[in-house]
Amino acid sequence: MQIYLPIAEVSVNAFLLLGLGGLVGVLSGMFGVGGGFLMTPLLFFIGIPPAVAVATEANQIVASSFSGVLAHFRRKTVDLRMGVVLLTGGLIGAALGVKVFALLKEMGQVDLLVKLCYVVFLGVIGGLMFVESLNSIRKARRVGAPAPRRRRAAWVQALPLKIKFRTSGLYISVIPPLLVGLFVGVLSAIMGVGGGFIMVPAMIYLLGMPTKVVVGTSLFQIIFVTGFSTLLHATTNYTVDVVLAVLLLVGGVIGAQIGTRIGTRMKAEQLRILLAGMVLLVCFKLGLDLLIEPSELYSIGTEGGH
Amino acid sequence: MLRLLIIATLLWALPAGAEKVVLGLSQDEVAITATFDGSSLLIFGAVKREEPLPQDSDLDVIITVSGPPGPLDIRRKERRMGIWVNTDSVHLLHAPSFYAVASTRPLDQILNMDDDQHHIISVDYVMTTVGPAHAAPELDVFTDALVRIRSEADLYQQHETGVALDQETLFRTSLDLPANLVEGIYSMRIFLVRDGAVVDRYDTTIEVHKVGMERWLYNLAHERPLAYGIMSLVIAIAAGWLASAAFRMFQR
Numbered sequence: 001m002q003i004y005l006p007i008a009e010v011s012v013n014a015f016l017l018l019g020l021g022g023l024v025g026v027l028s029g030m031f032g033v034g035g036g037f038l039m040t041p042l043l044f045f046i047g048i049p050p051a052v053a054v055a056t057e058a059n060q061i062v063a064s065s066f067s068g069v070l071a072h073f074r075r076k077t078v079d080l081r082m083g084v085v086l087l088t089g090g091l092i093g094a095a096l097g098v099k100v101f102a103l104l105k106e107m108g109q110v111d112l113l114v115k116l117c118y119v120v121f122l123g124v125i126g127g128l129m130f131v132e133s134l135n136s137i138r139k140a141r142r143v144g145a146p147a148p149r150r151r152r153a154a155w156v157q158a159l160p161l162k163i164k165f166r167t168s169g170l171y172i173s174v175i176p177p178l179l180v181g182l183f184v185g186v187l188s189a190i191m192g193v194g195g196g197f198i199m200v201p202a203m204i205y206l207l208g209m210p211t212k213v214v215v216g217t218s219l220f221q222i223i224f225v226t227g228f229s230t231l232l233h234a235t236t237n238y239t240v241d242v243v244l245a246v247l248l249l250v251g252g253v254i255g256a257q258i259g260t261r262i263g264t265r266m267k268a269e270q271l272r273i274l275l276a277g278m279v280l281l282v283c284f285k286l287g288l289d290l291l292i293e294p295s296e297l298y299s300i301g302t303e304g305g306h
Numbered sequence: 307m308l309r310l311l312i313i314a315t316l317l318w319a320l321p322a323g324a325e326k327v328v329l330g331l332s333q334d335e336v337a338i339t340a341t342f343d344g345s346s347l348l349i350f351g352a353v354k355r356e357e358p359l360p361q362d363s364d365l366d367v368i369i370t371v372s373g374p375p376g377p378l379d380i381r382r383k384e385r386r387m388g389i390w391v392n393t394d395s396v397h398l399l400h401a402p403s404f405y406a407v408a409s410t411r412p413l414d415q416i417l418n419m420d421d422d423q424h425h426i427i428s429v430d431y432v433m434t435t436v437g438p439a440h441a442a443p444e445l446d447v448f449t450d451a452l453v454r455i456r457s458e459a460d461l462y463q464q465h466e467t468g469v470a471l472d473q474e475t476l477f478r479t480s481l482d483l484p485a486n487l488v489e490g491i492y493s494m495r496i497f498l499v500r501d502g503a504v505v506d507r508y509d510t511t512i513e514v515h516k517v518g519m520e521r522w523l524y525n526l527a528h529e530r531p532l533a534y535g536i537m538s539l540v541i542a543i544a545a546g547w548l549a550s551a552a553f554r555m556f557q558r
Contacts, residue, residue, distance in 0.1 A: 006516060007523070009489075059538045062543065066542065067545075067547070067549045070550040230535055234535030240534070243523065254553075256549070296455065297383045298452075298455065299455075300379070300452060300455055301378060301380075
């Protein structure tokens with residue numbers, strides 16, 4: 001069934017959008033990532049104008065994250081205090097990111113920089129996670145005991161303004177989570193993603209949060225940051241397509257519920273190695289696109305797109 | 307399928323010796339609804355003449371439909387330090403969002419260059435009117451790319467034998483409008499051609515616009531963006547909550 005999207009001004013198959021939403025929703029629930037890093041390129045691929053894809057994707061992530069976070073709230077795996085700290089940084093970061101984005105747009109190389117951002121971040125994070133999870137799985141097998149407590153970066157311990165994060169079982173300074181939130185906020189505005197794929201590893205490796213609460217807390221923060229970007233895009237670029245968003249989110253919220261249930265049945269190491277594999281796969285594909293000569297060297301950009 | 311029917315209304319007396327296109331539009335708009343999937347435009351017409359049919363030359367008909375023009379950038383990629391990067395670009399001011407030209411025979415066989423240039427009929431001449439913002443080297447390379455990309459998307463169409471002409475009097479053609487149509491006023495022109503020269507020209511317009519829910523959402527998004535943004539968020543959160551609640555019910 002074809003449906004005409006009023007803002008994107010293209011006609012697409014409704015079932016294709018529902019399917020895409022569902023698929024990405026499952027991943028979102030499993031890993032606590034918004035799924036934007038997969039969905040945004042997929043939307044480009046089916047012919048949605050990039051500006052509309054990025055803005056609408058933000059709106060859709062709000063829905064799937066909200067659906068996912070409710071399940072985590074019931075299991076008490078959301079660290080609200082940590083979430084609020086991350087969120088504060090995230091909102092400032094998103095506002096900053098929009099400014100940076102406008103600057104890059106003026107320089108005329110925004111597409112390339114967005115893609116390079118993807119390749120670099122996905123590559124580094126995916127690689128690190130993959131190696132780390134492989135090691136911990138190997139260790140767990142050999143000793144037959146649970147993986148050892150992860151070490152926190154030493155400088156994180158030395159900072160002032162310490163707060164007790166009871167749900168995470170942490171007593172650390174607010175500065176590192178604030179910075180993590182800020183950084184993710186900037187990236188989310190530039191790359192058009194929720195930023196979970198960066199925040200989840202940062203929470204595990206940098207802040208030393210237990211994997212159990214990482215997903216729920218990440219989803220909690222993502223809701224607000226992507227909600228903020230949705231409003232920003234809607235009021236400045238008029239590029240949020242609500243019909244597209246509804247189709248994606250109907251598939252997405254159902255997928256997220258399924259994903260959350262799959263996620264709780266899997267071991268943390270398995271979950272991480274799967275996420276790492278996925279991140280590396282997307283990174284590889286995007287990198288390849290930059291390296292291989294495109295079949296059409298020319299492209300058309302209309303006003304308002306990026 | 308939407309049919310735009312243009313009926314000949316052979317009502318007016320014409321100057322002696324002239325061949326004229328005479329038309330009456332029964333419908334002059336294309337409505338974009340939620341299930342819009344492109345549409346087929348059917349164009350009918352007739353040639354009115356006072357004098358007997360000339361025996362020494364053939365009559366040909368050319369029909370063009372042009373979408374609202376707008377500014378755009380054409381960018382070219384080049385390999386720099388191993389990766390493919392946008393380098394050169396050309397900014398055009400008035401590139402038509404849609405352009406279709408249909409004729410009874412290939413344009414180069416029926417139309418001389420002067421008239422083609424004067425009336426801006428073939429895509430090549432349309433491309434000379436798109437107006438680069440500044441004098442650009444290799445402009446033609448970029449406009450060729452524009453034509454190539456838009457032709458693949460069915461936004462620029464050439465139908466060299468797309469117009470059927472009966473008894474040198476009744477003509478008809480059918481144009482497929484793609485799904486990703488831009489809203490606005492589309493101009494349609496019908497040319498009668500003899501011995502390479504345009505003997506008559508008829509101009510009219512078709513309005514393409516969104517209707518119903520599509521119209522409402524588009525207006526809301528542009529006129530009250532904050533309300534639209536909040537509405538989008540409320541829908542997203544409600545959908546998220548609903549899905550969560552529904553799944554809990556299933557599990558009990």
